[in-house]
Amino acid sequence: MEQGGDAAAARRMERIASHLRPTPSSQMEEVSLLRGSNCRAKGAATGFKVAILGASGGIGQPLALLMKMNPLVSLLHLYDVVNTPGVTADISHMNTGAVVRGFLGQPQLENALTGMDLVIIPAGVPRKPGMTRDDLFNINAGIVRTLCQGVAKCCPKAIVNVISNPVNSTVPIAAEVFKKAGTYDPKLLLGVTTLDVVRANTFVAEVLGLDPRDVSVPVIGGHAGVTILPLLSQVNPPCSFNSEEISYLTTRIQNGGTEVVEAKAGAGSATLSMAYAAAKFADACLRGLRGDSGIVECSYVASQVTELPFFASKVRLGRCGIEEILSLGPLNEFERAGLEKTKKELAESIQKGVAFISK
Ligand SMILES: NC(=O)c1ccc[n+]([C@@H]2O[C@H](COP(=O)([O-])OP(=O)(O)OC[C@H]3O[C@@H](n4cnc5c(N)ncnc54)[C@H](O)[C@@H]3O)[C@@H](O)[C@H]2O)c1
Numbered sequence: 001m002e003q004g005g006d007a008a009a010a011r012r013m014e015r016i017a018s019h020l021r022p023t024p025s026s027q028m029e030e031v032s033l034l035r036g037s038n039c040r041a042k043g044a045a046t047g048f049k050v051a052i053l054g055a056s057g058g059i060g061q062p063l064a065l066l067m068k069m070n071p072l073v074s075l076l077h078l079y080d081v082v083n084t085p086g087v088t089a090d091i092s093h094m095n096t097g098a099v100v101r102g103f104l105g106q107p108q109l110e111n112a113l114t115g116m117d118l119v120i121i122p123a124g125v126p127r128k129p130g131m132t133r134d135d136l137f138n139i140n141a142g143i144v145r146t147l148c149q150g151v152a153k154c155c156p157k158a159i160v161n162v163i164s165n166p167v168n169s170t171v172p173i174a175a176e177v178f179k180k181a182g183t184y185d186p187k188l189l190l191g192v193t194t195l196d197v198v199r200a201n202t203f204v205a206e207v208l209g210l211d212p213r214d215v216s217v218p219v220i221g222g223h224a225g226v227t228i229l230p231l232l233s234q235v236n237p238p239c240s241f242n243s244e245e246i247s248y249l250t251t252r253i254q255n256g257g258t259e260v261v262e263a264k265a266g267a268g269s270a271t272l273s274m275a276y277a278a279a280k281f282a283d284a285c286l287r288g289l290r291g292d293s294g295i296v297e298c299s300y301v302a303s304q305v306t307e308l309p310f311f312a313s314k315v316r317l318g319r320c321g322i323e324e325i326l327s328l329g330p331l332n333e334f335e336r337a338g339l340e341k342t343k344k345e346l347a348e349s350i351q352k353g354v355a356f357i358s359k
C-alpha cells in the first residue's frame, strides 16, 4: 500500500468503529460551531447543533426528518423516553449533511443536550376530542420542567423552542425553571405558535383565492382558543374582509387544532402540519443565529407589548435569539375586543405556569 494509504484505511476503520459505538460523546465536540462571546458568530462554518426532545412522537418523527434535511444543521440529537434507537437508525440513513445521534431515557438526557445551539421540545401528551389544551397541564408541566432543568444544566446558551401544550403555561414554566437555575435569558426562550400563522395563511388564501405562500397573517396573543388572535386587518397583501368572512376566518383559525383533534378521533392532534411549522420556525431561528437579517416570525415570548409578562407577536430573530419584539400595529375594533378576551385568559394560564414552579 502506498504511503498515506495506511492512514486513510485507519480513518475508514475508525469511522466504521464509531458507528458501532453507542454513545457519540467524543464526536460531539468535533462538529463545533463558531461562537462569539455571548452570541453566535456569523457564517458558522460547520453548521448548528440541534436537539429534539420527544423525537419519537407524532411531531418528533417528521420534525426529525425535516431537520435532517436542513442544510444549516450539522448535528441532530434525537431524545425521547421510548423508541429513539429505531427512529435514529431510520433517519440516519438519509444522505443529508447532518449527523444524527439517538438518546434514550432520562440517564441520556444530559448527553443529548450538551453543546446544543437549539433545543426543540415537542415532548408531552396530545389532546383527545373533548379536551382543552389546559387539560394537558398536569402531565406536560412536569415533562417540560424536567427537560428545561436539563437545558439549564447542559446548554444554558441554547435557543429553546417550546411546542408542548399548553404553550401559554409551558413557556412560563420554562422561564421559571431557568430563573431558578440562574440561567434565564428571555431572548432565548420562544413558544412555537407558527402553526397558527401557517393555518391563518392557508385559510385566508383560500378565501382570497390566492396561493398560501403569498399570504402573510400576523397571529398574536397565545396558543389556545380565544388567545389565538389573527390580525386580519394586517394581512399581506393588503385586503379587506366583510364581517361574515372575519367571523368565519377567526373561528376557523382559533379552532384549527380542535378541527384536527376531532378528525383524528382520539388518535392525537396535529403532527404533520405541526412538524412543518416547527421546522419552519427552527429554520428561522438558525438563520437568525447565522446572522441573516430581516428574520421576523410570530412567537410567544417574554414581552412588554402588553401588561402581561408573556405574549405572542412578531419578533425579529438574530444572533442572540430575539433581537426585537415588534409593536402590534394598529388594531381595529373587533381585534381590540379580541385582545381583551385574550389577555384575560392568558393571564390565568401564565399564573398557573409560574405557580407550578414556585409551589
Ligand atoms: N405548539 C403547537 O402548535 C402544537 C401543535 C401540535 C401539538 N402540540 C403539542 O405537542 C405535544 C406533542 O404532541 P405529539 O402529537 O407529538 O404527541 P405524541 O404523544 O405523539 O409524542 C410525544 C412524545 O413525547 C415523548 N415524551 C413523553 N415524556 C417525555 C419525556 N419526559 N422526555 C422526552 N420525551 C417524552 C413520548 O414518548 C412521545 O414520543 C403535545 O403536548 C401537543 O399538544 C403543540
Ligand SMILES: O=C(O)C[C@H](O)C(=O)O
Binding pocket: 126, 127, 133, 165, 195, 223, 256, 257, 258, 260, 261, 269, 270
Ligand atoms: O390542538 C392541539 O391540541 C394541538 C395544537 O395545539 C394545535 O394547535 O394543533
